[in-house]
Amino acid sequence: MDIKEYIASGVVELYAMGTLSSEEKKEFEQKMLIYPEVATELKIVQEALENYVLVNSRNPRPSLRAEIIASATESESDKMTKSKVRKMDSNHKLTYKYLIAASLAALLISTFASWFFYKNWNDAEDRYVSALNEKNQIALNYNLVKNTFEHTYSDLMLMRDENAKVMMLMPVDSTKHFQARVYWNKYSRETYIDILSLPDPGEGKQYQLWALTAGNPVDAGIFILPNDAGMQRLKNIIEADQWAVTIEPTGGSLNPSLDQMILVSKNS
């Protein structure tokens, strides 16, 4: 088809008015590239149509101007924001992967560390408890030894005191092997008895020590048969020239039951 004929067919006008089918439109655009006349003709037709449109102009309500400009500006800034957001999204995905990997690794490490430290803690706890027990045992032993030592030391000091008088109390019944010693400091007036050998006084009975001055008995206190070999402190005694032990009812007596005398010292 001759190009002049093609132009004259009205296809340019139909293209300008947007009513060509897509095939016709494609053909027209190809022809327009090849034949400058077609393009020139289109411009003339479009101009005419534009003028027709201008004639039919209609002013929209004035306030619409600001609304449309605002929405166009908004959509522009939206686009910019979106592209930024999208970039951040992809970064985030990568970051999340790293974060997940890192947290898994951290979890593994911390789990192992927890187990390791728990085990160590358990061991340490066990050792601590046994050390504590040991310490308590040692402290207990120490106290025991210390007490014993102090006891022994005070006994020793008592005996070593130059003012201490040691009196041997012998059995009244010479067939028996009863024995006791009395330590008496006549300045401090402290009185101790050291039981060497005495029988059980019997139910409801107690031993009682008497300090005798010129045959007059003074109560020096009651005493028991001790489990250990320690000395027992009795009442302070001001004056004594002889010592005796009797068996008395529990709680002691005001006056000695002479028939119940078990031990007696020599007159000093």
Next chain:
Amino acid sequence: MLLAREAKGIEILYDNYSAALYGVIHRIIQNDEIAEDVLQETFLKIWNNFGQYDSVKGRLFSWMINIARNGAIDKIRSKEFSSQQKNQDIEKTVFSGSDVLNTVYNPDTIGLRQMVQKLDQEYRQIIELLFFGGYSQSAAADKLNIPLGTVKTRSRAALQKLRTYFGKEESR
């Protein structure tokens, strides 16, 4: 800074073309509110697709007019529109020549108005149906009860006629 420049560009675009484009859209839509929506969509489309304009395929103003026209025609064909609007017959607009001219408010075009008024009824019809009505050639042929070939030749004749009017105007 960039946004300020963008806003300036949109302002220029709006001030130069809003009346022409709104005229096209309103002619098709026949409803102020919906036409305003379509005008807004049209400007967004023009603004966002500015890079896609190809000067080889035609003039810039025509490109914008086609966006407005196609947007408006899509709108009246949409369900949304037909539910809102009892699809006002395009014929009503097409064949009521006086209404067309009553919509002209642009003082620059008042002189042209008289000339367009002289455009023969049959020429006006073909432009209204094809361009504003979105009719296909065959649909327009059926509508006007003329052969398909006549739709083409009458389109050409109509626009030739327009050219003579505006050509005079341009050379003035």
